Amino acid sequence: MSVRPRTVTVLGATGSIGASTLDVIARHPERYRVHALTAHRSREPLLERCRVHQPAVAVLGDERDAAWLRQRLREAGLATEVLAGAEALVEVAEAGEVDVVMSAIVGAAGLLPTLAAVRAGKRVLLANKEALVMSGALFMDAVAGSGATLLPIDSEHNAIYQCLPAEHRGGLGRHGVTQLLLTASGGPFRGRSGAELAAVTPEQACAHPNWSMGRKISVDSATLMNKGLELIEACWLFDARPDQVQVVVHPQSVIHSMAAYADGSVIAQLGNPDMRTPIAFGLAWPERIDAGVEALDLFAVARLDFEAPDEEAFPCLRLAREAMAAGGTAPAVLNAANEVAVAAFLDRRLGFTGIGELVARVRDARPVAAAADLETILEADALARQAAHDWLNRC
Ligand code: NAD
Ligand code: MG
Structure with a gap:
C-alpha cells in the first residue's frame, strides 16, 4: 500500500537549519513533499530552493522581493505562488494541507507562525528556541490544547x-x-577570562569549533x-x-x-x-x-x-537562569535584549562583554509582569527592545 507523502512547510528555509532540513527531505522524496518555503530577505537562495523543491508557496519578507521572485519563477516555468509578509508566514504554517512545520526562523520573528502551527495541531519541529523562551506556558498550553505533536530539534x-x-x-x-x-x-x-573576552570580534565569535550555524546562534x-x-x-x-x-x-x-x-x-x-x-x-x-x-x-x-x-566570564547563562526563576515576561525581556545586543555586536556597535551587560541593564529596567496573554508578551518584547536601543544610543 502506498502512503501519501507528508507535506512540509519550512519556515526559515534559507538558513542553516532550513538547508539541513531540505537535505534530509531530498533523501526521501517518497515520504515528504514541500508545501511552502519561507525566507526573510535572501531571495536568491530561496529561488534556488524553489527550483529544486518546487513548493506550492514561497514567502519573502516584503512585496518588492516577492515580485522579483514571482518573475524569476514564472521565467523558470514554475507554478509556485509567492506571498510576502508576516501574515503569509502564519498562513503557510497553519494551512490545511500541511502536516509538518519546521520552525527554523531565527529569533522572535518565529513566534507567531510557530504558534499558528501549534494551534492548528500540526507536527511542529521546533528549532526556533526563542519562540518557546518568549511564550513558555502559553506555548505549552497551546500544544496541549490543540493536540499538536511538538518535537524538539535543538540537538x-x-x-x-x-x-x-x-x-x-x-x-x-x-x-x-x-x-x-x-x-x-x-x-x-572556552577557557578565556572576562578580560580576554573584551576585544573578541564577530568573526571570532562566529567561528564555532564544532557546529556550523547562523550568525545569531553562533554569537549566543x-x-x-x-x-x-x-x-x-x-x-x-x-x-x-x-x-x-x-x-x-x-x-x-x-x-x-x-x-x-x-x-x-x-x-x-x-x-x-x-x-x-x-x-x-x-x-x-x-x-x-x-x-x-x-x-x-x-x-x-x-x-x-x-x-x-x-559563569564569571560568561554571565549570560546565569542571567537566563534568573529570568526563568523570575518567570512571567522575564524570559521574553531577556530574549529581546539579547537579540538587540547580538545585532549590535555583529554591527560592531557593542563589544562582546557588552552583550551580557546590556541584557542585565534591560532586565533591571523592565518590571516583570505575568505572561497572561500574547499581547502582554509582545509588549514586553517591544519595550525591552526599546530600552536596549535607548541604552545603546546613550553609550
Ligand atoms: P539562520 O540565520 O541560518 O537562518 C534563519 C532563517 O530565518 C533564514 O531563512 C532567514 O531568512 C529567516 N529569517 C530571519 N529573520 C526573519 C524574519 N524577521 N522573518 C522571517 N524570517 C526570518 O539561522 P539558523 O542557524 O538556521 O537558526 C534558526 C533557528 O534554529 C534559531 O532559532 C536557532 O536558535 C535554532 N537552532 C539552530 C541550530 C543550528 O545548528 N543552526 C541548532 C539549534 C537551534
Ligand atoms: Mg543546541
Missing part, C-alpha cells in the same frame, strides 16, 4: 527527548528522572546565552525546574545531552555534531530514517571531557 533537547520515557509529562520526578544534563561545547572562547553559543536559552527551553519542554537542569561543558559535542535517573542510571544520546540527525528524528518519529550523517567513530573521538561552565 540537546532532541537528545533528552530520546533519553526520556515515551510519556514524560507531569513532572520529571514521576518518571524517576532526577536531573537533565544539558551539554555545552563551551563555544569558541560564544556568550553561553544559547545555553541559557536552552535551559529555559528544557524547563518548558520537559516540565523541569531550573535547578533540575545541570549545564555540563563537553568540548567534543559528541554527547548531545543526558537524563539522570533515581537508580543511578544516566542515559545519553551520542552522535556526530550534525543537525540532520535531530531533523530526521523529528520528520520520521517514531520511525528512523537515513539522515545522511556518518556513523559515529568512537575510536576517532577517543575521549570525552567534561567541566563546569564559567
Whole structure:
C-alpha cells in the first residue's frame, strides 16, 4: 500500500537549519513533499530552493522581493505562488494541507507562525528556541490544547527527548528522572577570562569549533546565552525546574545531552555534531530514517571531557537562569535584549562583554509582569527592545 507523502512547510528555509532540513527531505522524496518555503530577505537562495523543491508557496519578507521572485519563477516555468509578509508566514504554517512545520526562523520573528502551527495541531519541529523562551506556558498550553505533536530539534533537547520515557509529562520526578544534563561545547572562547573576552570580534565569535550555524546562534553559543536559552527551553519542554537542569561543558559535542535517573542510571544520546540527525528524528518519529550523517567513530573521538561552565566570564547563562526563576515576561525581556545586543555586536556597535551587560541593564529596567496573554508578551518584547536601543544610543 502506498502512503501519501507528508507535506512540509519550512519556515526559515534559507538558513542553516532550513538547508539541513531540505537535505534530509531530498533523501526521501517518497515520504515528504514541500508545501511552502519561507525566507526573510535572501531571495536568491530561496529561488534556488524553489527550483529544486518546487513548493506550492514561497514567502519573502516584503512585496518588492516577492515580485522579483514571482518573475524569476514564472521565467523558470514554475507554478509556485509567492506571498510576502508576516501574515503569509502564519498562513503557510497553519494551512490545511500541511502536516509538518519546521520552525527554523531565527529569533522572535518565529513566534507567531510557530504558534499558528501549534494551534492548528500540526507536527511542529521546533528549532526556533526563542519562540518557546518568549511564550513558555502559553506555548505549552497551546500544544496541549490543540493536540499538536511538538518535537524538539535543538540537538540537546532532541537528545533528552530520546533519553526520556515515551510519556514524560507531569513532572520529571514521576518518571524517576532526577536531573537533565544539558551539554555545552563551551563555544569558541572556552577557557578565556572576562578580560580576554573584551576585544573578541564577530568573526571570532562566529567561528564555532564544532557546529556550523547562523550568525545569531553562533554569537549566543560564544556568550553561553544559547545555553541559557536552552535551559529555559528544557524547563518548558520537559516540565523541569531550573535547578533540575545541570549545564555540563563537553568540548567534543559528541554527547548531545543526558537524563539522570533515581537508580543511578544516566542515559545519553551520542552522535556526530550534525543537525540532520535531530531533523530526521523529528520528520520520521517514531520511525528512523537515513539522515545522511556518518556513523559515529568512537575510536576517532577517543575521549570525552567534561567541566563546569564559567559563569564569571560568561554571565549570560546565569542571567537566563534568573529570568526563568523570575518567570512571567522575564524570559521574553531577556530574549529581546539579547537579540538587540547580538545585532549590535555583529554591527560592531557593542563589544562582546557588552552583550551580557546590556541584557542585565534591560532586565533591571523592565518590571516583570505575568505572561497572561500574547499581547502582554509582545509588549514586553517591544519595550525591552526599546530600552536596549535607548541604552545603546546613550553609550
Ligand atoms: P539562520 O540565520 O541560518 O537562518 C534563519 C532563517 O530565518 C533564514 O531563512 C532567514 O531568512 C529567516 N529569517 C530571519 N529573520 C526573519 C524574519 N524577521 N522573518 C522571517 N524570517 C526570518 O539561522 P539558523 O542557524 O538556521 O537558526 C534558526 C533557528 O534554529 C534559531 O532559532 C536557532 O536558535 C535554532 N537552532 C539552530 C541550530 C543550528 O545548528 N543552526 C541548532 C539549534 C537551534
Ligand atoms: Mg543546541
